[in-house]
Amino acid sequence: MQTTYHNETPxxxxxxxxxGQFLLTILILxxxxxxxxPEAYGKVxxxxxxxxxxxxxxxAHAFGLWKRLALGLGRIRPEPVFLASLSTAALFLPWGLRSADGGKILSDFTIQLFNAFGEELLFRGVIFALLLSLPVWRAIVLNGLLFGAMHLIHGFMDTDWKTACWKMVVTSIAGMMFTAVRYRSGSLWLCVVLHMVLNLCMMYSKVQDAAASTVFLVERAANVIELALAAWVVFGARRAASAPAAA
Known part of the structure; x- marks a missing residue:
């Protein structure tokens, strides 16, 4: 019998x-x-x-959330918040892109596509579906923090806790923006596209060859935009909720 406890205590x-995903990944690795x-580490x-x-x-199957995952292709619309969010990726482009052979580009594209799909399916799909009963600001903040906390895995695997904690902070901010896009657009696919594009632009941008101060400013500018977009969606939802109903 399917339980509904997850609706009462999301x-x-x-x-x-x-x-669960964090522990499963750690366990496997x-x-x-x-x-x-060592030659089989790639398979691991x-x-x-x-x-x-x-x-x-x-x-999604266990909780009966399929209809709430926002996977319908009919939901894909170029919402303003999605278009604005692409500016975070565009920040990394003025410095040019690293060259790579076609095979490497295809490999990176495929990896980032599946990586973005998996992470978005869990956080903006399953987890956000669980949090939909909360006020919008709580759902967005909590979703972002949980997404960021997943990146503490770098501390367990690389024993570089300073870097892992910093990754947690910046990915929490990005996670809030992804969640805001998911809420406003109603499409998980737009989150997947945004996530993948942002990762690829960061990977291939030549900004990493610039001075450390330049890299810092570009990355922090992206964080500011991410926070601003999340706040835009939150305040928009609050205004809509407080607006008097039409007669």
């Missing part, structure tokens, strides 16, 4: 979903690297990567 369930020979990473897609699909 926050604990949302946190549990994020923690830690045990895989300890048991497999691929298994961990696959889990980010399979796990949220299992959750």
């Amino acid at each position: 926050v604990p369930f949302a946190i549990a979903c994020a923690v 830690k045990f895989g690297f300890s048991l497999a020979p 990473k691929l298994l961990a990567f696959a889990s980010t897609i399979v796990y949220p699909l299992v959750l």
